[in-house]
Amino acid sequence: MENKYSKKQLMELYETMYKMRRFEEEVFEFYKKGMMPGLAHLYLGEEAIATGVCAALQEDDYIGSTHRGHGHLVARGARIDKMMAEILGKEDGYSRGKGGSMHIMAMDKGILGANGIVGGEIPIATGAAYAAKYRGTDQVAVSFMGDSATNEGTFHESINMAAAWNLPVVYVIENNLYGISVDIRDVTNTLNLADRAIGYGIPGVVVDGMDVFAVHKVTEEAVERARSGHGPTLIECKTYRWQGHHVGDPATYRERKDPNEKTIWMEKCPLRSFRSVLLDSKITEKELVKLEAEVDKEVEAAVQFAIDSPYPDPAEAYKDVYTDM
Numbered sequence: 001m002e003n004k005y006s007k008k009q010l011m012e013l014y015e016t017m018y019k020m021r022r023f024e025e026e027v028f029e030f031y032k033k034g035m036m037p038g039l040a041h042l043y044l045g046e047e048a049i050a051t052g053v054c055a056a057l058q059e060d061d062y063i064g065s066t067h068r069g070h071g072h073l074v075a076r077g078a079r080i081d082k083m084m085a086e087i088l089g090k091e092d093g094y095s096r097g098k099g100g101s102m103h104i105m106a107m108d109k110g111i112l113g114a115n116g117i118v119g120g121e122i123p124i125a126t127g128a129a130y131a132a133k134y135r136g137t138d139q140v141a142v143s144f145m146g147d148s149a150t151n152e153g154t155f156h157e158s159i160n161m162a163a164a165w166n167l168p169v170v171y172v173i174e175n176n177l178y179g180i181s182v183d184i185r186d187v188t189n190t191l192n193l194a195d196r197a198i199g200y201g202i203p204g205v206v207v208d209g210m211d212v213f214a215v216h217k218v219t220e221e222a223v224e225r226a227r228s229g230h231g232p233t234l235i236e237c238k239t240y241r242w243q244g245h246h247v248g249d250p251a252t253y254r255e256r257k258d259p260n261e262k263t264i265w266m267e268k269c270p271l272r273s274f275r276s277v278l279l280d281s282k283i284t285e286k287e288l289v290k291l292e293a294e295v296d297k298e299v300e301a302a303v304q305f306a307i308d309s310p311y312p313d314p315a316e317a318y319k320d321v322y323t324d325m
């Protein structure tokens, strides 16, 4: 891992990455204890991507997120207590408990929403980029997506338009090899999904999604390109999800091609490798333990906040569901 960051930047990156790890562990606990209505798609193992990407953005930029969105939202600075409350369907949640894990949005952080529709966020983020260009601001939009979303029509239609109109948008594919139980290699005949960029006349970059520095570096370049009016970039981050598709999926379909697949990827744990880079640089074990303890406390407080929050009043079932235009 290449390292040219200040101590402050390194600590911030680690804090973000560690927070999303701890957040997801607690969400998994909620599920196992039967406290969570519905399911959630955990970001465990993929933390370096959202951390590296969002660190390259400025305050007023936008992100479009996915069904596996918790990590994106944490990296963007969303309030984790309100996220937790939403996941438990509570009134203090970001969507007042009506949306759950896949429908958390926070416009004050430029978060255009997690999204239960695979590929649904791609035109939304593209639209935000179009709006920024139309208004003449210097904002950039990032569209996160999974590997399977690249086989949706929205992927083609959005990127084609963004390329033709030079929109300030960065497309980030989180290629974790699977769409539910489907191995991307069985349904797509290109080794690298970023190769599809050629068809749109934009740059396509493949990056190690387990290396936060590498992700940050390619995103910085793509954001600079977008912000300076040179249009979109397609970034493919190679990664792996530790758990099944969602919290209730035992993922028995994995490792058909390679019985060691999960072990090999878990050895590349982005948090562990980043931690050892930090210890090799300007940061001590004591400082990291202190930071981890602070984040643990914040996550525990978020859990308690969610538990203490009331359920929404059934009389409000139709409130905030539609907007009058």
Ligand SMILES: Cc1ncc(C[n+]2csc(CCOP(=O)(O)OP(=O)(O)O)c2C)c(N)n1
Residues within 6 Å of the ligand: 041, 067, 068, 116, 117, 118, 119, 145, 146, 147, 148, 149, 150, 174, 176, 178, 179, 180, 245
């Ligand atoms: C339009 C649409 N088709 C199908 C689904 C069902 N579905 C939910 S998640 C998922 C797989 C998504 O895989 P990928 O895009 O690789 O993201 P990952 O879950 O691996 O992060 C599918 C098919 C859906 N939600 N929306």
Ligand SMILES: [Mg+2]
Residues within 6 Å of the ligand: 146, 147, 148, 174, 175, 176, 177, 178, 179, 180
């Ligand atoms: Mg996938």
